[in-house]
Amino acid sequence: MSLIEVTDLSRTFEVRRKVSRFRREVHEVRAVDHLSFAVGAGEMVGYIGPNGAGKSTTIKMLTGILVPSSGSLSxxxxxxxRNRVELTRRIGVVFGQRTTLWWDLPLRDSFELLRRIYRIDRDRYRRNLAEFTELLELGDLLDTPVRQLSxxxxxxxxxxxxxxxxxxxLYLDEPTIGLDVVSKGRLREFLRTLNAERGVTLLLTTHDLQDIEQLCSRVMVIDHGFLVFDGSLELLHERGGSTRTLVVDLVDEAPPIDVPGAEVRKVEGPRQWLSFPAKASAAPVVAAVAASYDVADLSITEPAIEDVIRAIYTR
Structure with a gap:
């Protein structure tokens, strides 16, 4: 069953531009252009694209903040x-650059205010607060004013x-922006636990592609308002022409290695870098190199998702 259904969705804005001292022209900007997709219950989906691609506009329509210009969504x-109040009880939203907490209140008081706003049963509230306090390591922070938090x-x-x-x-818009490595790791682990144990559906927009690799099994790529890709990470690498790299350290310097299924990209002394298709098995290449050359060491480097996305944007 699809929890989110988007059909032929578009959103336009009018932008006024000054063309002379007393005259302005109105231009129509199409932020989202005939977008269609569905997200099933329990999915973890990465929604990515360059700045201005339409990601935040989509999220704002999904939360009821913006009204679509055309199309439909559920x-x-x-x-x-049409039903923003009812919807708020079914969704959670986190914008990385904005906070829903009260700046001068302790964290505990902000949570209590939200309990009253959402009319959460006291027992359920206590259970949730205790669980999230433990998983997110908030115990020492509950009595700290929000403005004093990192x-x-x-x-x-x-x-x-x-x-x-x-x-x-749960919609997450840039949830790890500005976080250090430790904080990012802690947050990603929590989101994996949340999805596995509670079945919460996650739609994640981010420029940190490690978030996508570590959390999401499905990726949607939007550019200039159009959905240009929707599929698995494996398919994304295939579409982007991804290659894996076999780094070979030979015992002595040698001419470029010549084995079927791989191509030498770089040579530095006894070390050589061979590339081969990401979807191909490394075993035949490794076996061929080991059978024909004196190998001191070797390793395999997986393709970087940043390179794949860059290739898709460029095309």
Whole structure:
């Protein structure tokens, strides 16, 4: 069953541009252009694209903040723009550059206010707060004013706040922006646990493609308002012409290695870099190299998703 259904969705804006001292022209900008997709219950989907591609506009329409110019969408069986209050009880939203917490209140008081706003049952609230406090390591921060929290601490608080009312869907817009490596790792582990144990559906927009690789099994790529790719990470690498790299350290310097199924990309002394298609098995290439050359060491480097996305954007 699809929790999110988007059909032929478009959103346009009018932009006024000054052309002379007393005259302005109105231009229509199409931020989202005839977009269609569906997201099933329990999926973890990465929604990516360059700046200005239409990602945030899509999220705002899915949450009811913006009304579509044309097309239709349904979130948990609800029309977001017509039933925003009902929808807020079914979804959670985290915008990385904005907070839903009260700046001068302790974290605990912000959570209590949200309990009252969402009318969460006290027992359920206590259970959720205890679980999220443990998983997100918020215990020492509950009595700290939000303005005194670091970015990573505040982000963990925002995610807990978005989940207190047990939403079915969680929208994450740049949730790891500005976070250090440790904070990112902790946050990703929490999101994996949330999806596995509670079945929460996640739609993640981010420029940090490691978030996509570590969390999402499906990727949607949007550019200039169009959906240019929708599929698995494996298919994304295939479409982008990804290659794996076999790094070979020979005992002595040698001419470029010549084996079937691989091509030498670089040679530095006894070290050589061979590329081969990402979907191909490395075993035949490794066996051929080992059979014909004196090998001191070798390793395989997987394709970088950044290179794949860059290739798709360029095309």
């Amino acid at each position: 979130v948990a069986g609800i029309d977001p723009s 970015l990573g601490q505040r982000m963990r608080g925002d995610i807990a706040a978005a989940l207190l009312h047990d939403p079915e869907i």
